[in-house]
Amino acid sequence: MAPDVGAIEFHNVTKRFDNGTEALREVNLRLDEGSMTFLTGHSGAGKSTFLKLLLRLDQPTRGQILVNGVNVVQLPDTALPSYRQHIGAVFQDHHLLGHRSVYDNVALPLRVAGMRERDVARRVRAAVARVGLLAKERLLPQHLSTGEQQRVGIARAVVNRPRILLADEPTGNLDPDLSRDIMHLFEQFQQVGTTVIIASHDRELIESLGKPIVELHQGTLRSAEPGPVHDDEATSEPQQKQ
C-alpha cells in the first residue's frame, strides 16, 4: 500500500502511565493532510495525551504514529527540534512568556529557527495582524485580556507556517462569541493547507462548524463523524515510508 503523503495516522496506539491508567487504548485513526478535525470527549478521555504523542512530548506504550508516512515514535532525539518546528501548538493556558512582549513571544519560533531579524519582523507583524493585535505588539501578556492572550498563543503557533496545527482546549476560557472567532481563525489556516487538530469538549461549538469530529471515551475511539476522518481499525499493517 502506498503511504498517504501528508496524512497523520495512529496505528494501535496505546498509552499507559506508570500508575496503570490507560490514557489511550488501541487507537487507530487517519487524518488527511489539510483537514480540520475536532477531538472531543470528557475530561480525561485522552485528548491531551493524543496531542502530546503527536508532538512527541511523550511516547506511546505501544503502536505507531505516522506523519507523512514516518513513524514519529522512532524519531531520534536529534530530529525532534526540526520536527517540532513544523508543528504549531496552542494551549488553554497559552504558555506565554510573561516578561516578553507580544512581539517577542510571537517571534520566538522564528528566532529558534535562526531567521534573520528583518524577516522575523515581517512575519511577526503579519501573524499579529492576522489575530488583530498589531496595536498591542509591544505590550506584555499580563496587560492583555484572556482572549487576547489566546490569540497571541495562536499567532506564535502559526508564525512559522506550520504544516500541522494542534490546539488543546483553545476556547476553554473564552465567551461564545470569542470562541467562534478563534475557531474561524483556525479555519483560515486550514484553508491554506495546514492540518488542524483541535481538542475541545465544547460539543455545541464544534458541531456548529460542521467539521469532522473524533470522540474519545476513556482512551478509546468511540466515533468518527462526519467528513474525511478514517477509523483505521481495519487497515493492514502500516508501512514505513521509504
Next chain:
Amino acid sequence: MSRNRNSDPFGDARRTGPRAWVERVARFVRDHRRVAQDSVGHVSHRLPTSLLVWVLIGIALALPGGLYLLQVNLAAIADQWQGRPGVSVYFRVGADADAAAALQRELTRDARVERVELVSADAALREFQAFAGVTDALAQLDRNPLPTSLKVLLVDGTAPAEFDLLAARIRAARGVDEVVIERTWLERLQAMTGFVRRLGFVLAALFAVGAVLVTATSVRLAIESRLEELKVMKLVGATDAYIRRPFLYFGLLYGLGGGVAAAMLISAVLLIVEPPLAALVGSYGTALTIEGFSMAFFGGLLLLGGALGVCGALLAARQRLADLEVV
C-alpha cells in the same frame, strides 16, 4: 537535497553544498550575536548578583595567580644567582702567602673567572673584629686563627658543571685547605621556588573547582528563573545547543569578569606590599622589579576565568536541562 526518510517527516533534512554552508554559518553567527547581546543585558540587569559572582571567582583566581607571580619572581632571583656564582677558597692557617697570590694570578687568567679578590689573614681578622666586636677575646690569642682566602666571582652564565671542575682544580693547588661553592642559598631558593610552584598547582586546582562551582550555581539559578521560557523554546523546536547557548555565555561573562576582578585584587595586593618590599630589596642595593605581572598574565587570567566559567555553565546546563519536561 538529501533526505533521511526515517527521521524527517517533513522532508527538510539538512541541505548540502556551498550555499547551505554559508546559510548555516550565517545563522550560527546571527544566533551567537543575538545571544551575546541578550546575555550582556541579563548580566548587567542583575548587577549586584553579577558583582558578587565576579568577586567570588576573582578571589578564587587571585590566590593561585598571586602564587604564580611569587614563583616567577623567586625563579627570576634564582636565575640571577645562578648566572653569577661565587667560590671561596680557604688556605691552611699559616700557609705561604705567595701560594695565595700565585693562585690569584692563575685564576684571573681563567676565562670562567670574572674577578678574584685576595683576603689576607690579617685583613680577615680586622674584618672579623669590626663585624663581631670581639676585639678583646681575639687579643688573647697568640696567633691569627683565620686563614688567607680568595673570593672568586665567576662570569655570567657559567654552567653548574664548570663549578665542580674549577673547584677540583683549585683544591689541587698548593696550600689550599677548603673550597666552598657558594650555592647553598641558590639551592634553598630553588627548593622554595619548587615548593611555591607545587603549592600553586594544588591551590589552582582547588580554587578552579571552586570557581566552576560558583559559576555553576549562578548559572543554575539563571536556568531556574527561565525554566518556563526554556520549556516553550523546546516546544517550538529549539535544539539543546540553542537552549544551552545563553547559559554558556553567562558562564563566559561571569568567568571573564572574575578574571578582571582577580587582576584588580592582585594589583591591590601589589600596591600594598610594594613599598616595604622595595625597601627590603633596596637594602641589598637592588631595585625592586616585579616579574610576570604583564599583559600576558592578565590575558591568561581572563582566559582561565572564561574557560572555568564555561565549564561551570556546561556543568549546570547538563544537569538541569537534560531532564527538562516540556509541558
